[in-house]
Amino acid sequence: MADARRALAALAFGASVVASGCADSYGEFPAGKTYSSVDAPDSYTPVAGTTVGLEFVDDRISAEAGCNRLFGTVDTSQGRITIDALGSTRMACPEALMEQDRWLSAFLTSTPQWSRDNGTMTLDNGSERIVFAEF
Numbered sequence: 001m002a003d004a005r006r007a008l009a010a011l012a013f014g015a016s017v018v019a020s021g022c023a024d025s026y027g028e029f030p031a032g033k034t035y036s037s038v039d040a041p042d043s044y045t046p047v048a049g050t051t052v053g054l055e056f057v058d059d060r061i062s063a064e065a066g067c068n069r070l071f072g073t074v075d076t077s078q079g080r081i082t083i084d085a086l087g088s089t090r091m092a093c094p095e096a097l098m099e100q101d102r103w104l105s106a107f108l109t110s111t112p113q114w115s116r117d118n119g120t121m122t123l124d125n126g127s128e129r130i131v132f133a134e135f
Helices: 002-026 095-108
Strands: 033-039 053-057 060-064 069-075 113-117 120-124 129-134
Touching: 033 120, 060 095, 069 095
Parallel strands: none
Antiparallel strands: 033 053, 033 129, 053 060, 060 069, 113 120, 120 129
16 A cells, blocks of 8 residues: 555656656746847748737737738647637728738637747747747
8 A cells, every 4th residue: 555655746846847847848838028129030030110918917918010900719728829819909000010910810719829038029920930029
């Protein structure tokens, strides 16, 4: 019986080490933080004079890319940004900014991985990546 308890305790400890290692790989959830894009290597090139902005408050995300504000409920578990339904304001803007809003909406709903390190956050969906700085 004692051997079974020791084996169960070792298994539980091993699972907690694996779980904590996974959490550390992407950093602390960015709740209460506001970010602005600083780089988008191998990704969409923003319209001149614009950046992508993100804000996380509790379990909500809001984003801007030069025209409309996007918003929704976000789940950041497992190191991914998961948004069930992304809403948007409906302002009319020049076509280039409207296209940028469509791109950002598609990117955010593609369940990108997120990671934070030294005041930056990176979102990467496997084909596009955006690096943000906290401000």
